[in-house]
Amino acid sequence: MNDFFIYLMLVAASFSSGQSHVAGSQVVHIRGIPTSKNPFYSPDRDFECLDGSLLLPFSRVNDDYCDCADGSDEPGTAACTNGSFYCRNAGHRAAYIPSSWVNDEICDCCDGSDEYASGKACVDNCHDLGREARLEAQKAAELAREGNKIRQELLARGKQIKSEIKTRLVKIRGDFEEAQLTKKEKEAIKAQAEERENAALEKYKPVEAEQPEPKEHEDNEEEQLSDSEAEDYFKMLDSDSSGSITIIEIQTRATFDKNRDGVVSEEEAIYFLNGQKEVTLDEFLDAAWANIKPFLMLEQGTFKPAPADDVEGMQDGTEEHDKEEDEYTEAEEQAVDEHEAQPEEQQVQYDEETQALVDEANSARENFKQAEKAIHDLEAEIRRLEDKIDRDYGAEEEFASLDGECFEFTDSEYVYSLCLFDKVRQKSKSGGNDIVLGYWHEWVGPEQNKYSKMKYDRGLACWNGPTRSAIITLTCGKESKLISVTEPSRCEYAMEFSTPAMCNPNIEQSNMHDEL
Ligand code: MAN
Secondary structure (H helix, E strand, C coil): CCCCCCCEEECCCCCCCCCCCCCCCCCCCCCCCHHHHHHHHCCCCCCCCCCCCCEEEEHHHHCCCCCCCCCCCCCCCCCCCEEEECCCCCCCCCCEEHHHHHHCCCCCCCHHHHHCCCCCCCCCCCHHHHHHHHHHHHHHEEEEEEEEHHHHHHHHHHHHHHHHHHHHHHHHHHHHHHHHHHHHHHHHHHHHHHHHHHHHHHHHHHHHHCCCCCCCCCHHHHHHCCCHHHHHHHHHHHCCCCCEEEHHHHHHHHHHHHCCCCCHHHHHHHHHCCCCCCHHHHHHHHHHHHHHHHHHHHHHCCCCCCCCHHHHHHHHHCCCCCCCCCCCCCCHHHHHHCCCCCCHCCCCCCCHHHHHHHHHHHHHHHHHHHHHHHHHHHHHHHHHHHHHHHHCCCCCCCCEEEECCCCEEECEEEEEEEEECCCCEECCCCCCCEEEEEEEEEECCCHHHHHHHHEEECCCCCCCCEECEEEEEEEECCCCCEEEEEEEEEEEEEEEEEEHHHHHHHHHHHHHHCCC
């Protein structure tokens, strides 16, 4: 049956009335398409499938038989499985539905136009829905307007922050140059003082030889492994000194035979590499070390068992405390101390003149150490500031003032914390350590709204699973707040975060575009 139908009506006549008029200019309406597509469906001509694949007599349009591969000859019937049906929905938003929903006895279009032959009586509720939608849109627009006021403040603050960072960087770079000069100076003073000290100590050499060897760090042996040891351990594992540790390098060490079956399987190796095939020093310190440490401590007998509810944490490896990047650690200082063992630790009684020279050398060494530390600290600060300058804080720096701010969300089991541009963490309410769900990576929103989604990844590896990661969806809200956290698939977290930084009326309006 030729099912296409033609309404002849006044341009101004209402479609929903269903009446046809013949007067003045005529409008032809083909079922299932918007009027904008009418030029492609002209009853005076043969119909060309929209993909250009076939030319058909117009009588085969909407004849309930699918001819075109793209389904374009049957916009108003369910004949083509890949077709779509246009609901005009006057009073609300026009929409396309799949062709298979046409005449299936379910009202899909709010104007009921999809059920024209099924006998299903559909009520046209487009006007009610439209009113509701418009109210919602008004509220959203109002929120966007209100939020935008705060957003404007954030933009200004963001730009100020960026310029402050730039100024600070210039200053710190200057300080760094100066610190290098100071270090050179202190080094020369130290060399001279040590030369005088060594000469004075010559006469004590035979006496010292009889002194018992000073006992070195006996006290430390019982101590737990410190983070700086991670770096040494990395170097040890990196047997080819390539700057990264591979599966094969892990497989050479029995420590990593988790299930004690005599071989370190690839799976076991990957677990210790935090789900990766290879890790660099940074990745090692940030994540892999947390997996390795408990096993190493067990092996060395320095592991102090965690309370019972910590077992899961231990399996997964957990972040024990934040290691500040490039921090001049206690262990490093200790290493320097050991390297330049202080003569005063020895029990020898020097004459007054020698003692004065030893004191002078000690103080020169201390000053030199301080100068080195200052350089190290400045370098770390320069890197931190450079990182911030390069960071993408949004089209207008609107997210800059949120950098480092932390927000919490609590559900029945966990407390989640999102520290923007830093990391996402999860803490079980029943105790145990923090689990890192991911470190800041990048913006992952769609092209037209890039700054609507953030990705944090390289979190702690899941047992036999991926490394944890989180996607944060940002929406407009009057205050910055973590609204929800879910785990849609194991070890992949989804968070909703509202913030005035997202209240950009321009973006909101383009989202609400529809064809009424
Ligand atoms: C912990 C939490 C959960 C996660 C499991 C996976 O319990 O991080 O979110 O699903 O580990 O083992």
